[in-house]
Amino acid sequence: MNTLALNIIGIDVEKASQLGQGLNTLLANFQLYYQNLRGLHWNIQGKNFFELHAKFEELYTGANDRVDEIAERILTLGVQPLHTFSDYLEASEIEQGKNITTDVASVELVVNNLSTLLKIEREVIEQASDAGDEGTVALLSELISEQEKTIWMLAAWLK
Template sequence: MNTTIIGLDKKETENLTVSLNDLLANFQVYYQSLRGLHWNIKGKSFFELHVKFEEFYTDSQEKIDLIAERILTLGGTPLHTFGDYSKLAKVPVGKNVTNDVEAVSLVVNSLSELLKIERNILNESDEANDEGTNSMMSDFIAEQEKTIWMLNAWLN
């Protein structure tokens, strides 16, 4: 039998779990950067950005769980070590960022990297007829594109 229990091609599903683990690792690094931004932001935008970064990391935490559960649904094992996350990270790491413009730019750059990974997964999941993953990626992409637009409006 060349299909999974949910009726998807096994090889395509294995490839998707690798890609989803890549996304999971990058979301974990992004999440941790958001925590740092939340804790360390300073200046006149403190109150506004402190709350916004909390909103972003809470949302990211939910997405991390959705990604891991999708990997499990597809029969894979979600990565769960910092070593694995660090090896796969493409998103920029924010360390000791306190400046508002630098912080918001870091979020925009991170989301741009996540979008690249998500669009690749969207194409992969489409080819695999994996509507569950496809729908999740579509939702993530639409939301993150809007967030980038709003953050760029703040930057300008």
């Protein structure tokens, strides 16, 4: 008889490990996204300073909460979350946004970062669905919906 080894929340251990790896990739990218937002918040200049300074603070506050949720989901799956800057840099597709001070370049960076996060989230949500991991699916569904709306709003701002 072939039986699967299940973790404490009833998900196949091997699939949970793969999901943990995918979520760690997402976590690393979220950490770069978060840090980019902090830098944009601190360094934005120009006529849209007040509007974007506040928007970037709103976004990085939300990203900080999401980082925690992703790390806790990784732990729930029985995997250790990445937690060093060197690990984040190695695992991230998102580039560091350095010395960006203008409104358009700042918003374009955020849109590009969010697009990268969406790509990763869609890959991981498919894995989670195949594994019967409704907790990860729910987390990522909420993220995807939120980020799609943010991209739409920022794209409208860029026009």
